[in-house]
Amino acid sequence: MRLSTKLKISFGFLIILPVALFGTVLFSITKIQLHRIQEKYGIQNISYDALMNPVLLSNEMCRQEYEEIRQTAEDNPSKLRDLNYLNAINNRISKRNAYIVVIEDNDIMYQGKEISDELRVKLIESQNHNSEIRSAYLRDFNVLASRVSYMIDSHTYGTVYFVISFAEILPQIKKLLFDTMISVIIILILTSGAFTMWIYRSTVRPINKLRLATNNIKNGNLDFDMDVEGNNEFAELCKDFDNMRKRLKYNAEENVRRDSESKELISNISHDLKTPITAIKGYVEGIMDGVADTDEKMDRYIRTIYTKACDMDNLINELTFYAKVDSDKINYNFIKFNLTEYFNDCIDEIGVDLESRNIELKYINELDKETAIVADPEQFKRVINNIINNSMKYMEINNGVVEIHLYNEGDDVHIDISDNGKGISPKDIGHIFDRFYRSDTSRNSRTGGSGIGLSIVKKIIIDHGGSITAESIPYEKTTIKIILDRYKEDKDEQNTDSRG
Known part of the structure; x- marks a missing residue:
């Protein structure tokens, strides 16, 4: 799951889930507290609002007796002077930590519990004020006084006070608030912890993997695996980082390989240049010492010097071209040409070179006369010459x-160049197109060769959209097979040519 989706889900659940859990817990705690209050004070049908409001709760605790006194004050107010009646009411509410006080004309007529002088004065003062107010909280005494007024006759005014102490009620409410607050804290801790761990698994762990990976790379270690899981943004970042690591590892290995190839190339060049230079030096010294004392010898020495100089020139040209191949800066000039006419021109030149080395040339052309390809003639000639020169160099028979x-074969043109020389061993056949690969080091030390000729051939053929492979049976036949696309004219071009 993507990180953005997780954050949205977490945001939603962090709002909805705590509210739902808090509501459930609050309902359970409130119900328990209501049950406790109902059992303790013997009251029924107490409302949830009363539980959160001490005044309402106090009124609910004595509501039945209050209504009874109020009805009595309306129907038979003289009964409120009956001590037995007042004691009965007082005994009932005393279990709820409440008592009654009856005042008539500023005199205490009855008190269900001994009260202080200050409270007595306060109740007497309250009798003369705010007659419309049913209940009043007397903060200094921590009690709630609910009043019922009555008149015995036109001259006698009285008030019955239900005095309820908050000393027992407030702890119940405080406990409810405390339990609620603790529940809220626990719910928030659990929900935030759960979602934090959920987010942690998809954020911090990938970050730790990235930190470990960067330390490995800093220490030069590229040979490790990040073991990425998931498909969120951090996982994608880890995958990109791992791909970068693989790329760095590949580049590092490639640099090592190139460095090794460069060293080998320098070694090969040193050898390949030393051989013709040594020969040229020897023949020049022979001429200087008078060894070439006849015209025939002089001509042979000069021709040999020329041949060795040409070998050096070819080697330098090959190395120059290799530099272009290595930097992928070969400039091709692709044109369409007839393949039969092209090879007819090449065969004469190739035949002369082979004849000078006593090697027979067989040329078999089974192409359709109109067969053409699109290629760079100069680079294509380099391909043919490199393969032929390789065959001549390692003929050894x-x-x-x-x-x-x-x-032709379908839409392809096949060019097979074979020789009956020493051949290539099975272990080497798959590497002959690799740069600097030489199948027989001792043989190459005698014959020369930088090991880049066939790699150049492969590069050119691939750039022409073709393919090249090799087959060999040692001391019988070795064949280099080239396959290129045959040029096909569009129908519009064919119609134009027929009308012309």
Whole structure:
């Protein structure tokens, strides 16, 4: 689940769930407290509002007796002078921590409990004021006084006070508030803790993984796995970071490989340049020392020097082109040309080179006459020459044969170049197109070669949209197979040509 969705859900539940839990807990606590009050004071049908309001609760506690006194004050006020009646009422409400006080004409006629002089004075003063107010909270005495006024005759005015002490009621209400507050705190802690842990698993843990990963990378360790789980934003960040790690690891390995290749290239170049330079130096010294004392020897020495100089020039050209390949800066000039006409021109030049080394050339062309491809003629010639030169270099047998076979197969053009030389071992056949790979180091030390010729060939063929593979049976036949797309004219072009 995505982090934004989790935050929305958490926000909603942090509002809804605590409210729902608080409501349930408050209802349960209130119901328990009501039950306790009802059992303790012997009252029934007490309302929830009364539980939260001490005045209402006090009135509810003596409501039945208050209504009875009020009815008596209306129907038979003289009964309120009956001590037995007053004692009976007082005994009933005394169990609820309440008592009655009767005052007539500013004199205390009855008191159900001994009261202080100050309270007596306060009740007498209250008799003469606010006759419309039923109940009054006397803060100094922590009591609630509910009054019922009556008249015996036109000259006698009296008041019955129900005096209820808050000393017993307030603890009940305070306990309810305390329990409610504790419940709210517990609910908030549990809900916030639960959602915090839920968010923690999808935020802090991935961050810790990222921190550990950055420390590994800082210490140069790229060989580890982040083990990313989930599909939220942090998981995606961890996956991107892990992909960056893999890329850094690949680049580091690639740099090591390139460094190794560069060292090997320098070693190969040193050897490949040293061989013709040594030969040129030897022949020049022979000329200087007069060893070439005949025109025939002089001509042979000069031709050898020229050949070695050409080998050096070819090597330098090859290295220059390799630099372009390595930086992917080969400039191709793609054009359409007829493949039969192209090879007819190449075969003469190739035949002369092979003949000079006593190697037979077989040329088999089974292409349709109109077969054409789109390619860079110069780079395509480099491909053919590199393959032929590789065959000549490692022929190592008498009566060598190089065969070039051209044929169509569907929409593809196949070019097979074979030789009957020493061949390539099975363990090496899969690596001959790798840069700097030389299947036989000792043999290459004799024949020369930088190990980049066939890698250049593969690069050019791939850039032409083709493919190249190798097959070899040692000392029988080795074949380099090239497949290119055959050029197909659009119908509009064909119609234009037919009308022309």
